[in-house]
Amino acid sequence: FHTALRLEYCARHNRPADNSETWGSEDRGLQVLNYTTDDVRLCDTQVFWGANTYDTASVLTAAHQLPNFLGNTVSEKRAVFAKGEPAAASRVVVVDVRVPSTLGLFRNIDPKRVLHLQLNPGTDTELANAIARICYERGWYDRDLVEKHTDLKTFEDYKKGALQTGKSLEVVLRRTAEITGVSTRDMTEAARWIAEPKQGGFMRRTHILYEKGIIWGYRQYDSVAAVAQLGILTHNIGRPGTGTGRQGGHQESAAHPPYLYPRPGKNILTYLEGGGGKMFWVIGNNPYLTAYDSQLLQQRIHQRSNDFLQAVAQPALPADPVALADRILKTLERTKGLFIVEQNIYQTETGRDAHLILPAAASWGEMDMTSLNCSSRLLRLYEKFMDPPGEAKPDWEIMGLVGQKLQQLYAGAGKPEIARRFAGMTWKSSEDVCMDLQEKLWKKNDGLPANRVATVFMESFYGVTYDMLRKLGQKGIATPVRVDPVTRKVVGTVRMYENLYFSTPDGKARWYATRPWDGYRDAKEVHGYLQGENRERYPFWLSTGRVQNLWQSVYHARWLTEKMLINPMELVQVNPKDAGRLGLKEGDVVEVYNHQGNCTAYVVLTDQVRPGHVFVLMYHPRGTMNHVTSSYVDPMSNNAWKKNARVALRRLGTLPALKRKTSLLPTADFS
Numbered sequence: 001f002h003t004a005l006r007l008e009y010c011a012r013h014n015r016p017a018d019n020s021e022t023w024g025s026e027d028r029g030l031q032v033l034n035y036t037t038d039d040v041r042l043c044d045t046q047v048f049w050g051a052n053t054y055d056t057a058s059v060l061t062a063a064h065q066l067p068n069f070l071g072n073t074v075s076e077k078r079a080v081f082a083k084g085e086p087a088a089a090s091r092v093v094v095v096d097v098r099v100p101s102t103l104g105l106f107r108n109i110d111p112k113r114v115l116h117l118q119l120n121p122g123t124d125t126e127l128a129n130a131i132a133r134i135c136y137e138r139g140w141y142d143r144d145l146v147e148k149h150t151d152l153k154t155f156e157d158y159k160k161g162a163l164q165t166g167k168s169l170e171v172v173l174r175r176t177a178e179i180t181g182v183s184t185r186d187m188t189e190a191a192r193w194i195a196e197p198k199q200g201g202f203m204r205r206t207h208i209l210y211e212k213g214i215i216w217g218y219r220q221y222d223s224v225a226a227v228a229q230l231g232i233l234t235h236n237i238g239r240p241g242t243g244t245g246r247q248g249g250h251q252e253s254a255a256h257p258p259y260l261y262p263r264p265g266k267n268i269l270t271y272l273e274g275g276g277g278k279m280f281w282v283i284g285n286n287p288y289l290t291a292y293d294s295q296l297l298q299q300r301i302h303q304r305s306n307d308f309l310q311a312v313a314q315p316a317l318p319a320d321p322v323a324l325a326d327r328i329l330k331t332l333e334r335t336k337g338l339f340i341v342e343q344n345i346y347q348t349e350t351g352r353d354a355h356l357i358l359p360a361a362a363s364w365g366e367m368d369m370t371s372l373n374c375s376s377r378l379l380r381l382y383e384k385f386m387d388p389p390g391e392a393k394p395d396w397e398i399m400g401l402v403g404q405k406l407q408q409l410y411a412g413a414g415k416p417e418i419a420r421r422f423a424g425m426t427w428k429s430s431e432d433v434c435m436d437l438q439e440k441l442w443k444k445n446d447g448l449p450a451n452r453v454a455t456v457f458m459e460s461f462y463g464v465t466y467d468m469l470r471k472l473g474q475k476g477i478a479t480p481v482r483v484d485p486v487t488r489k490v491v492g493t494v495r496m497y498e499n500l501y502f503s504t505p506d507g508k509a510r511w512y513a514t515r516p517w518d519g520y521r522d523a524k525e526v527h528g529y530l531q532g533e534n535r536e537r538y539p540f541w542l543s544t545g546r547v548q549n550l551w552q553s554v555y556h557a558r559w560l561t562e563k564m565l566i567n568p569m570e571l572v573q574v575n576p577k578d579a580g581r582l583g584l585k586e587g588d589v590v591e592v593y594n595h596q597g598n599c600t601a602y603v604v605l606t607d608q609v610r611p612g613h614v615f616v617l618m619y620h621p622r623g624t625m626n627h628v629t630s631s632y633v634d635p636m637s638n639n640a641w642k643k644n645a646r647v648a649l650r651r652l653g654t655l656p657a658l659k660r661k662t663s664l665l666p667t668a669d670f671s
Contacts (some may be wrong), residue, residue: 002257004403004421005469009277014290017265017638020214022246024224024637027508029502031458033252035207035243036478036495040064041073042080042241043207045193047093050124050213050643051247052100055548060247060375061102063074069106069113080240085202089113091193096213097121097543097644098573098615099608116187118610120135121181121541121644122218122523125514127187128226130176132233133163134191141195142203142235147333149500150232154511158229161513179517203315205241206234211249212545216643220521221636222514232509238497248374253363254459255437264638270631273300278332281341283395284360286348289619290553294642295597295627298349301338305353332606343398346555349442349621360395361388368430370469377493378476379461381469396433400425431466438462447485453493454503458479463490529594529646538594539645542576543609543623544618545643547571558621570601570623572649573582574613579605584651591650592616597627600652614647 001010001538002018010018022032040046041064054061063618067073071089078087094103095117107114119127131159135141136159146155162173173184194206208231212225231237231244259265269291271277280301288298312331318324332339342351343358351357361367366388372379388394393401403425410419427433438461445462448455461481468490469476478492501507520527529538550557550567557563572592574584587601592614600623601616609615616625633640 002260004406006260006421008266009271010259010490011265011268011284011468015638016267016269016291016633016640018259018261019263019265019638020330021220021501021637021639022224023219023263024512025228025245026503027510028225028228028232028512029454029504029507030228030237030244031496031503032228032245033248033374033377033458033534034237034245034496034550038076038376039207039241039243039495040375041068041339042077043068043090043205043243044088044198044241045091045093045204045206047095047194047206047208048100048102048247049128049181049208049210050215050217051097051209051211052096052102052213052545053101053209053211053247054102054105056211056546056551057247057249057375059235059549061105065373066105069109077241078188082202084200085200086200091115093117093190095124096231097541098610098613100545101548104608115186115193117182117186117190120179120181120193122520122544122641124214124217124223125219125226126176126517127180127182128165128223128230129162129514130173130180131191131194132226132230133169133172134188135195135234136163136165136167137231138191138196140191140197141233142622143233145500149502149507150509150511151504151506155428157513158511161516162226162229162511174233192605193295194230194236195340203235203239205239206236207242208236208244209247210245210625211247212455215246216544216640218520218526218632218634218641218644219515219636220634220639220641222512227510229511234645240495243495245285246374250374251371252374252377252459253369253439254372256457257387257441264634264636267633267638269297272304272338273297275304277338279339281343282350282354283343284345284349284363286350286553286555287351289621289624290626292626292629292633292642293596293630293631294624296631300342301350302353304336304338305340305355307335308332308339309355311335343395345392345425346559358398359388359390359392360398361392363395366392367394368466370430370461370466372479377458377479379464379469379481379492380472380476381466383470394406394430396427396430400427434464434466438464438475445480445482449485450482450491450493451501452478453482454496454501455507456482458496478621522635523630523632523641524645525596525632526641527646534646538648539612540647540649541613542592542625542628542645542647543613543615543643544629545575545615548616550617550620553619554621565572567617567620568622570599570620570625571604572601573604573606573609574649575607575609575611575613576605577611579603580615582649582651585651585654588654590629591652592625592647593650594645594647596630596645599623599627600611601625602640604656614649 025032068090072499074087091113092106093115101463105406177184217223236242246259291297340354341356341570342354345360363369368384369382407419407422441464459479461479463483481492502509584603586605591597629645
């Protein structure tokens, strides 16, 4: 797609464009998977910023975060910390618009060591900058790091724009409290827990995790940048017990050539909705559920799919494949239709509108696969143990076959230069693909010294072979992997940024003066709901998220009866005060709606959400709340604001059978 077809409209995972979710950090020179699970166990303070880790990375919480909070890792700390440095059970700071289960878990153990910054939706940038300003004002930052390892010109811009050093601290905090809803006392306490030196003058060790709460937030580039800069300023990177980056949650397996087109990339969804394109190839994805403003996307794509099908079928479809292909091409040229290909292991909602199905093998079990976890970047080999069903093939094999055919066709058409782009796609195994990627993308890792490891892609694994991974087993090897210039051995990277050489041309971090608060005006669709009659007509801030038993996009869980009985349809958490005002009871079925769309859900009464707010599952196979999220994307990154929207609720009735079979327990109830 990138180097051979050279598609401008190509997006991966959950994104509307060929972009990164974390440019705000990467542009600072800070790659986002920069810590290890040891850091989680060694830190003095754990920060969960828009990251509900207990639900979405449960092993990380149970095996590492919770033992630290309980004080079970103090002996590990003493073995690593400097002589005389205090070591104790960690504190926890949770930044979230509601009470997530992670907060409930730690608060139930010891509420005195837990701080909740319950901010207004989309105000993360302002909160992070205010905490950083407190740290700067009090001297709770690493001057040596700033002066020797960061770009001082952009630091002046950062101080003036983001930290607002031209105004008094009191004025900045008072204004930030108005915007975010977080008190100046709590902001100051958070700064203390994150960066105030410990007894004896030792630097505090803080581990900062963020996830979709800001990645899918308002002006997400700025939010990610603001949190990353807070971590750099306070030197909460590169030291044992520190780290500032993504939480993650699922396995990672990425190999990406340099971006071909100007940032932030072209939005594939608006392109398709506006009638652009002739072919939509969906691989291991389900945009009808997961895309923002998905009701509009479904309607437009479905209509274009049907228009194409009706046009191509007149007169009757030819049986000969060549004639059929010719008919398809001519029909696409003379209509606004769209030819849809789905490549997947299941048929999805999106796939029901597809004209061609390419059955894929499951990435785990039905093929050999390398992947790495987010918390330590451990690369491991997962070997095939069963054949895929029928004609299903691994994605790499499907791509290889298509590439070989395209090479043949371009060569036959007298276009050898284009044909050469597809050369080398004659892979025979997944290891062939692995070796090919290493040679094409990560040759720079051969002979790379340890003090320059941050200059290469954090998920790269040059020199790794399948035999090596088999011997390493579950231990794996931490990426980025390089060949040492002296020993010529293949070595991993346990912790990044230990030497404070950043991922920039000169190794110095770049600061960024975030955009000033504008009252959501950048998101015109959402801002409109806050004006005039609309504020009363759509009175609720909606937040989207996950619950532990229905994780991610319910991709596999929808086929597990036990899981679907727990949550048989979309849910909406409503504060009891709002429910009383609206006449809603536990288990009632409501319509959640706004100008973007609507979705049906059952009501769960809980004080996990405050009055005026509701919380919903992001996706469910029987409905998706992305129907009501707006079409706003951050113009700096092309990432959508899928976490929040403004909505209203309308009671539809009750389903007695639903109440009998469904668990309505709040997910943060640990009594």
